[in-house]
Amino acid sequence: xxxxxxxxxxxxxxxxxxxxxxxxxxxxxxxxxxxxxxxxxxxxxxxxxxxxxxxxxxxxxxxxxxxxxxxxxxxxxxxxxxxxxxxxxxxxxxxxxxxxxxxxxxxxxxxxxxxxxxxxxxxxxxxx
Amino acid sequence: xxxxxxxxxxxxxxxxxxxxxxxxxxxxxxxxxxxxxxxxxxxxxxxxxxxxxxxxxxxxxxxxxxxxxxxxxxxxxxxxxxxxxxxxxxxxxxxxxxxxxxxxxxxxxxxxxxxxxxxxxxxxxxxxxxxxxxxxxxxxxxxxxxxxxxxxxxx
Numbered sequence: 052x053x054x055x056x057x058x059x060x061x062x063x064x065x066x067x068x069x070x071x072x073x074x075x076x077x078x079x080x081x082x083x084x085x086x087x088x089x090x091x092x093x094x095x096x097x098x099x100x101x102x103x104x105x106x107x108x109x110x111x112x113x114x115x116x117x118x119x120x121x122x123x124x125x126x127x128x129x130x131x132x133x134x135x136x137x138x139x140x141x142x143x144x145x146x147x148x149x150x151x152x153x154x155x156x157x158x159x160x161x162x163x164x165x166x167x168x169x170x171x172x173x174x175x176x177x178x179x
Numbered sequence: 180x181x182x183x184x185x186x187x188x189x190x191x192x193x194x195x196x197x198x199x200x201x202x203x204x205x206x207x208x209x210x211x212x213x214x215x216x217x218x219x220x221x222x223x224x225x226x227x228x229x230x231x232x233x234x235x236x237x238x239x240x241x242x243x244x245x246x247x248x249x250x251x252x253x254x255x256x257x258x259x260x261x262x263x264x265x266x267x268x269x270x271x272x273x274x275x276x277x278x279x280x281x282x283x284x285x286x287x288x289x290x291x292x293x294x295x296x297x298x299x300x301x302x303x304x305x306x307x308x309x310x311x312x313x314x315x316x317x318x319x320x321x322x323x324x325x326x327x328x329x330x331x332x333x334x
Contacts, residue, residue: 092261114239118239126205129237155204
């Protein structure tokens with residue numbers, strides 16, 4: 052099973068970030084964290100790296116459902132969406148496939164929640 | 180100690196947390212001698228000593244307050260070691276999906292605090308390129324569990 056849903060689109064990097072954030076919001080996901088990998092690698096390790104951002108997204112009602120199904124699932128939250136520059140004006144957006152991540156857990160209740168969250172994230176990617 | 184479940188009164192479905200029997204994705208340990216805040220501080224110190232930056236701290240109790248009343252304290256720390264992150268992304272560019280690592284501190288009951296570290300050996304397993312890095316990261320994070328309970332430790 053692929054561990055992410057992805058799509059490559061043409062556009063300006065910051066505009067794509069905004070579009071992704073808006074689409075996530077429409078599906079009830081707030082972006083709780085934004086990690087600028089490019090800046091972090093430059094600052095910490097002096098490595099020049101392409102534009103790469105990690106968005107930590109979370110849908111509170113679903114987080115609640117997941118925690119009820121699996122008490123330690125906090126170690127898997129929030130859900131990540133990555134946005135990276137691929138060259139020639141192409142930008143790839145990839146969202147975690149929670150079904151793949153949760154496979155290790157073997158909990159039927161959680162699988163149901165993971166499928167629902169996965170469907171929402173898949174739709175976010177499809178709408179880009 | 181028994182917790183009252185106020186959700187029951189309102190006719191909402193039972194919101195008591197039952198303990199998971201399926202914790203293949205994390206490694207947990209419980210501590211009985213220190214309050215939540217001290218355990219959290221000690222954990223942060225142990226992470227910093229291993230050069231993990233704490234990128235984000237999510238207070239789950241606050242975050243879910245509209246959905247879940249009287250939730251016991253729980254904090255998720257999103258942590259990252261830049262060297263490890265850099266080598267993971269260079270091996271498989273999509274692995275940002277798994278970053279940063281999560282470590283949680285949870286109040287099971289008063290003076291019974293549970294710390295869980297993500298088992299990257301499992302959670303990163305969908306990416307075959309990361310097997311070795313993932314094992315090493317789990318071992319590093321596991322070391323934290325033995326340093327969390329240190330009374331009077333100064334950071």
